[in-house]
Amino acid sequence: MQVTLELILSVLMCCFVRFSSQCSNYGYPFENHLATITPYRIVSNKSFERINFEGCTPKKIWLMARHGTRNPKYSLIEQMGSRLPQIKKLLLDGGSLPNEFIRNRDLDLLNKWKFNMDPDKHNKLTHEGEEEMLVLAERMQSRFPQLFDEVYSNTSYKFKYTHSQRTQKSAYYFTAGLFGKATAKDVWFPDPLKKDPILRFYKLCDRWNFEVKKNPAAQQEVRIFESGPEMEATIRDVNKRLNLKENILELDDVKLIYEMCSFETAWNKKSKSPWCAVLSQDNIKVLEYAKDLRYYWQDGYGHEITYKQACPAFRDMINFLQSKNRFPRVIAYFTHSGTILKLLAHLGLYKDSEHLTGKNYDSMGDRQWRTSLIDAFGSNVAFVVYGCGSEDKILTLHQENIVRLPPCPDTDLCDLSLVRDYYFQSLDKCDFTSMCRVH
Template identity: 25%
Template sequence: MKRAIHFVLLLFLSLLLYSYAEEAFDVRQHVSTVTRYGAVKGIADNSIIASNIPDGCTPIHINLVARHGTRSPTKKRIKELDNLEARLEVLLRDAEERKLSLQKAPSWIQGWKSPWKGKLKGGELISKGEEELYDLGIRIREKFPDLFNEEYHPDVYTIRATQIPRASASAVAFGMGLFIGTGSLGPGRHRAFAVTGESRASDILLRFYECCENYKDFRKKQEPAVGKLKEPFLDEITSSLVSRYMLNFTRQDTSSLWFLCKQEASLLDITDQACSLFTPSEISLLEWTDDLELFILKGYGNSLNYKMGVPLLQDVLQAMEQAIKAQEEKHAPGSYEKARLRFAHAETVVPFSCLLGLFREGSGFQQIQEEKSLERPPKPPQQRNWRGSIVAPFAGNNMLVLYSCQANSSSQYFVQVLHNEDPIPLPGCDSDFCPFELFKENIVYPHLKSNYNQVCMVKREAPEQKPSKLSQLFQLFSLGNDGKQTHKDEL
């Protein structure tokens, strides 16, 4: 009798825990790089204990590398959702023709229309994205008031963005928050500020991936292989959907529905339509396939992914060294840079995080220094460090804060890294408050052997033959209107 009661109690407790886990699961935290900043901000590793900044240490410079805020789907993806709308109608009609009951089909599918139907453009920063960066600017000023007490000058507070509208708009939203109340424009006492950027064709600091020919070749060859890698998992989930809802879903349907789920959850706060088609374990698996793609094409899966970002790391180091020089030589306030603020894309933030050695699995830091590829993140339900929702959500950012600490009448310098505003240990320091010389020696210098031109220059087995005048004439007449090469659905 006691055993029976014990068994019933265990069963009840298991069901209770399962029910709690289902309720606690928030899909908005599990949509990889489509995750909104507010959904994951503050979700830090509980094992990390932030360092106490010693008395006498003051911040003297900030380097910020941030992704743009939440954006609308791109034009290509809007078309995919239009196709999904038509496809769902076909699936329902097919079920009726086969005289299958539609009772198991979710009611929202019948008559569903894409929220982006009819939009001719896409990819722009939405109002939620503006708020993310605006609020970030306010919080940074509040956290580091002594760094932002100078009168604004573009050489003191440098703001850079890529020449992609959602990145430059993010920079503007951030600057409005950062400098609110310091100007004379409107009720908010806003002020004008400069946002600069390089040409898309030559921006090796923030769009190094677009200028790197070897990376573009790698990406073009690897994308089909990554798609093949994901197929068995999509097929497994597709089979479950077919049996659960009695609709003849295909692998492409599952992929499109997962994309819709991510857009609804992140942009519209809708979690009871496309996302409700999947169980939490299926969502975790789909999230992992997206994270795996991020790992292979932008992260630790190939050393080229982060080696091409070395110019950005050098730029960060240069800014710190200039700030130290200004401190040592006691330059007058307002005569030197105090913040270098950059706004770009996931393709920028992810490789930069890898250069710093963040979010690796196990003890892979030595492999990063040797610029080797790391093992892929483990499949759920195993725990993993590499999650796109944490590494590079919308508005995701890395801040490197340089501190000057007075000791025995001389200055010592330290670097603190904040990821999404939370302190995070640097693997070369085993602390989030790292001596500057150790930061240079263990984290920056091992990567400096990578020369951008050598890493990115297309390797040819034989010298390029100069084309004949006849072939040049043929090429002239065979060229299309648009010879530009761009990335598939840039983040």
């Protein structure tokens, strides 16, 4: 008990003397600021409570889910395996730690830290990712028992995943959450497409790939921010916290530390990554904003073509929900971050009053476009059509939480006719081929 009290008092004293931005991030919810590497457990609605609306019956559900927590990409695994051990040695051999920021417990964790991941396991779904999909399915089944039958039928369900191991395995574990692992092995999935027009439409959009994805100018705001005063201060601060002189750690090192902190937090519920202790609260927020900028200008509101091209997915959803066919009752797609973000922007959700830029960090602290919250691993968007007497109404869920679409800001259930009218261009004027042609 005495040790616990001393720990609390030391942290409080640090916060009193150095202000919160300078303190150790123990006790600080840094996992809320890990951008697209955030584990789904941080943002998910963990309620199993059934969702009912008086006088209404759920008829169908359309779900688009990002894969669960995965390993890093190939090049990042190589960087982590080569550079981080060098930084570890630099810190442990320097003799200037512990200090008021980096404590003995941090150094103990760092001393035990090893990274032996085989680069061939890049982008593979992890155990945490498997569990994310299992519990997502269990909660959805609990909320909508009329739709998610526990007995598998190829008539009632339509599942589909993209051409990647992480979405394939995510789909499998989702079905395992619904039917059990024994039955999940027999669930039928269509052969995945490398460029799926619904699940990964942007792979088919030449104009977006030319003007945005492969265009360095599209990420100009990120470069402005990463060379700006906030990031320069972050680099200085990290070196100062570690008692390193002359900014030995540069931007790429600090970003790599943030990546390792993020992935190890996502992979492990209970153990803390020693790399998170290297970063202060302010450091993490600055690094999060750099990521948010990147995805805002690549997959969000930065360029009109980015979110307009999501109309095939939106149209697929509306056509399914308004179809008079009773089956299937469930469509569940398993896809990637780029699809989820473009769809959210297409819907007009999480739109700030001004663009995120490299120079307005200070005014965007309460921004809606925070990938930590809207695009974590396992992020999902679901639409449920309810029969309410003679009318059909749509319920929208994001991260399993009810969200309200722009045409119905004051009600959870939105008339299908209002949704159709509001997004009529997505339905009636979605000429994907023309839109995505390079001019």
